[in-house]
Amino acid sequence: MTFAPHGKHLIDGQWIAGDRRFASQPAHGPAHDFAVGTPDLVARACAAADAAFDAYGATTRNERAAFLEAIADEIEARADDITEIGTQESGLPAGRLAGERGRTTGQLRLFADHIRKGDYLDRRVDAALPDRQPAPRPDLRMIQLPVGPVAVFGASNFPLAFSTAGGDTAAALAAGCPVVVKGHSAHPGTGEIVAEAVLAAIRSTGMPAGVFALIQGGDRKVGEALVTDPRIKAVGFTGSLAGGRALFDLCAARPEPIPFFGELGSVNPMFVLPAAAAARADRIGTDWAGSLTMGAGQFCTKPGIAVVMDGPDADRLVAAARAALEQVAPQTMLTPGIARAYREGVDRMGRSNAVTPVLTTDSADRNALPNLYQTTADAFLGEDDLAEEVFGPLGLVVRAASAADMERIARGFPGQLTATLHSDPGDAALARRLLPLLARKAGRVLANGFPTGVEVADAMVHGGPYPASTNFGATSVGTLSIRRFLRPVCFQNLPDYMMPADLSA
Numbered sequence: 231m232t233f234a235p236h237g238k239h240l241i242d243g244q245w246i247a248g249d250r251r252f253a254s255q256p257a258h259g260p261a262h263d264f265a266v267g268t269p270d271l272v273a274r275a276c277a278a279a280d281a282a283f284d285a286y287g288a289t290t291r292n293e294r295a296a297f298l299e300a301i302a303d304e305i306e307a308r309a310d311d312i313t314e315i316g317t318q319e320s321g322l323p324a325g326r327l328a329g330e331r332g333r334t335t336g337q338l339r340l341f342a343d344h345i346r347k348g349d350y351l352d353r354r355v356d357a358a359l360p361d362r363q364p365a366p367r368p369d370l371r372m373i374q375l376p377v378g379p380v381a382v383f384g385a386s387n388f389p390l391a392f393s394t395a396g397g398d399t400a401a402a403l404a405a406g407c408p409v410v411v412k413g414h415s416a417h418p419g420t421g422e423i424v425a426e427a428v429l430a431a432i433r434s435t436g437m438p439a440g441v442f443a444l445i446q447g448g449d450r451k452v453g454e455a456l457v458t459d460p461r462i463k464a465v466g467f468t469g470s471l472a473g474g475r476a477l478f479d480l481c482a483a484r485p486e487p488i489p490f491f492g493e494l495g496s497v498n499p500m501f502v503l504p505a506a507a508a509a510r511a512d513r514i515g516t517d518w519a520g521s522l523t524m525g526a527g528q529f530c531t532k533p534g535i536a537v538v539m540d541g542p543d544a545d546r547l548v549a550a551a552r553a554a555l556e557q558v559a560p561q562t563m564l565t566p567g568i569a570r571a572y573r574e575g576v577d578r579m580g581r582s583n584a585v586t587p588v589l590t591t592d593s594a595d596r597n598a599l600p601n602l603y604q605t606t607a608d609a610f611l612g613e614d615d616l617a618e619e620v621f622g623p624l625g626l627v628v629r630a631a632s633a634a635d636m637e638r639i640a641r642g643f644p645g646q647l648t649a650t651l652h653s654d655p656g657d658a659a660l661a662r663r664l665l666p667l668l669a670r671k672a673g674r675v676l677a678n679g680f681p682t683g684v685e686v687a688d689a690m691v692h693g694g695p696y697p698a699s700t701n702f703g704a705t706s707v708g709t710l711s712i713r714r715f716l717r718p719v720c721f722q723n724l725p726d727y728m729m730p731a732d733l734s735a
Contacts, residue, residue: 233419257321266448275443293435294404315419353732373733378407398491410462497617518547531682533682534624548588551625579603588602637664651677
């Protein structure tokens with residue numbers, strides 16, 4: 231490997247060492263030492279971001295687009311080194327990292343195209359009506375402007391696409407907002423090399439040095455310092471419900487409250503309707519097992535719960551899922567802590583009197599094997615924790631006794647990222663009743679598919695009602711995600727010589 235991490239923070243265009251160090255915990259390969267983040271370093275990074283905002287926020291859309299494209303180019307120039315250290319730190323296979331790198335650079339280029347078109351500005355003009363009675367109307371022009379420096383928290387399960395230069399960073403930079411990234415300690419080397427790519431792009435395009443910062447490691451105080459710094463105007467977060475809720479509360483309690491856009495996870499229920507189950511229960515069960523174990527079940531869109539009508543077709547679905555899961559070899563989890571949490575979730579499920587085991591396994595160390603359980607509708611609705619996410623390859627089948635049971639279950643779910651309906655034409659009446667219930671609960675509703683693929687596109691919504699996310703009106707994937715880091719400003723009776731370029735275009 232030609233890349234050797236130096237373990238420093240990136241602040242105001244400079245690599246900064248710290249007084250304390252922590253060692254990475256790679257799944258394989260050598261460990262490396264990294265500087266520990268501190269509140270003082272956070273303050274320096276936020277000050278640099280705030281100083282850069284006036285200049286960066288005033289750049290043209292073409293200038294910012296060129297910057298995003300330069301970041302993508304610099305990431306691709308480091309492709310082999312990114313894959314090597316990324317696989318070492320995360321345990322993810324090289325093919326997965328290569329695909330995620332492509333998604334990361336694709337997001338950056340997508341936002342470059344998006345801002346060049348200018349549609350995101352949502353320009354609105356109400357021309358003056360000087361002769362209107364009983365009072366004239368002034369000239370009103372509205373446009374979306376950047377909010378200011380944005381804090382981004384790297385995610386454990388996506389070292390590239392949801393981390394240093396991932397979707398939150400791409401959207402904020404596209405909007406005209408400087409970014410301060412709190413790197414995830416699960417993949418600090420990957421974060422560092424991507425930050426090197428961003429720094430190279432800053433220099434080649436002449437952007438202000440403070441437009442991007444990376445703070446490595448650190449304890450909870452570092453995250454708290456970041457979201458409470460008065461110069462930060464919005465936060466993007468992907469992570470646990472407990473950690474996200476704590477940061478959300480801090481954002482709300484600030485003297486100047488700011489929006490916290492947290493994606494906090496989901497069980498992503500899927501409903502298998504009777505005609506679909508009769509026609510293809512075996513295939514649905516097999517395909518569900520594949521989705522359930524993709525990436526060791528560490529996708530936030532893993533469909534962890536399958537609701538099916540009780541009977542022989544449910545038996546076939548469960549048997550097919552079990553047979554497929556029995557063939558799955560141990561998979562490396564992203565961190566020792568995630569592996570430990572998965573074992574705890576399996577133990578919690580195993581202790582419940584409300585469920586019956588279908589397939590139980592023993593996972594050790596950082597490896598995970600799949601587990602499968604089943605329960606009844608009444609038992610499921612009687613134990614709230616059965617609807618809580620277990621991060622890893624664990625699935626739960628809920629057997630409904632009737633269509634009314636399915637509706638009760640759909641109504642009982644908290645907010646979700648996704649919900650899925652497996653249906654055939656014979657299920658039309660029930661599907662029409664369930665669809666609006668699931669649309670109330672989820673940001674994305676699928677038919678006859680599995681939600682573990684999230685397309686980066688204009689129409690994608692990756693968010694949902696709480697606790698799936700902390701802002702039901704936002705998405706963290708797709709071009710609409712830029713709206714999180716913009717605010718509308720109305721200009722009244724502005725003369726031409728004062729008119730912002732994007733309003734006069």
